[in-house]
Amino acid sequence: MSMIGLVDCNSFYVSCERVFQPRLCGVPVGVMSNNDGCVIALSNELKALGIKMGTPAFTLQPLVRSGQIHLLSSNYELYGDMSQRVQAVLEEFSPTVEPYSIDEMFVRFDGFAHAPLLEHARQLHHKVRRFTGIPVCVGVAPTRTLAKLANRAAKKIPAYQGVCILHAGSAETRNLLQKTELGDVWGVGRRLVERLALMGIKSAWDLAQANPKEIRRRFSVTLERTAQELRGVPCIEMIDLDEARQRIMTSRSFGKLTDDLDEIREATRQYGQRSAEKLRRQNGLAKAVLVFLKTNPHRQDLSQYSPSLVLELPRPTADSREILHAAGLALERIYRKGYLYQKGGVMLLDLIGADRQQLSLLDTPQSDAERQRSQKLMDVMDTLNRRMGRDTVKLGMPTPGAAWHLRCAHRSDRSTTRWDELPKVRAL
Known part of the structure; x- marks a missing residue:
């Protein structure tokens, strides 16, 4: 029987x-958001202590100064690398791993009977923690929606010890x-909860037992699929993660307001450069x-x-130099003192695969060589930056302390991706 697991990294x-x-x-x-604005992870x-997601960080400074709590700047480079390490461990246990977010991944378990599957899932649960240091919970079920619920049970109910396996039609x-309240079902938002309550549907069980055709007629095919998944009928497939994106954007809030053109440049x-790197990773070209x-x-x-401007590139390209030249021209035209x-931000548009590039009739052997x-x-x-750490090679040197740099006064070391930030051991 085909079973799907959801592995969720705790906090x-x-x-x-x-x-x-x-x-x-x-x-x-x-952990605080970009520019140390508010708390995004607890x-x-x-x-x-009663502190909620989204609490402004400045309101918590008395607790920080007194040592009652610790607030850290976000360290996305570290989190992204640790996510890849978790995925690498999961790939030892399943031939198919589908990242859903930075801290959640679906894995396929096919052909297991219940007892071997439970043992397999427990080994996975143990080895992710052992090899990466990251605690996880594992939920396994015939569908992704049930796997979400199983994962929630594994996290909330101590008796499961971090691993829950659900079978369609079982008493469990x-x-x-x-x-399970409707609001805790994957994909069912607050407005849907209110509308479904008017029909007497108040729990996940009520939705699973509802007439699928009626759900589709009164709501949507998406909610019908959710109801079917709660019954144990697989209806939801993940988006192909290898599918090329149609546009790529990199943008950030500046560390502080600025009108300095050189800093904005x-x-x-x-x-x-970040957008161009992403473009090359999907073997694409931008127009x-x-x-x-x-x-x-x-x-x-x-x-x-709040201006914006689109400039067409002379030819489809993934060359950072050509992209930065166009971006610089666009910035000069929209900037106002x-x-x-x-x-600010840069978006690459009209993307095509590098293997689908249509050459011009005016192209010469010199153009191809270029x-x-x-x-x-x-x-x-890209190879140097991948092996030696991000920004080992870059175009242009950013000014230290420029206004556009993110505020991250309390960021920890990027211990897995930066040679100069490796943990140091001091002899006693």
């Missing part, structure tokens, strides 16, 4: 920090569905570049201006 951002800072284990820890100890599954150059700037809409005391900018040199140069840059 993932906090867990990543604790792997390299054991002193944080067992104490209240939170340990169980921090939740127990029925009992769990009857106790540096930021645009960094965003353009156009969009650049935008934004002032802070919440500062009504300041003049507002006298405004304080909060955010394209090959460009590709070789970008390949070398």
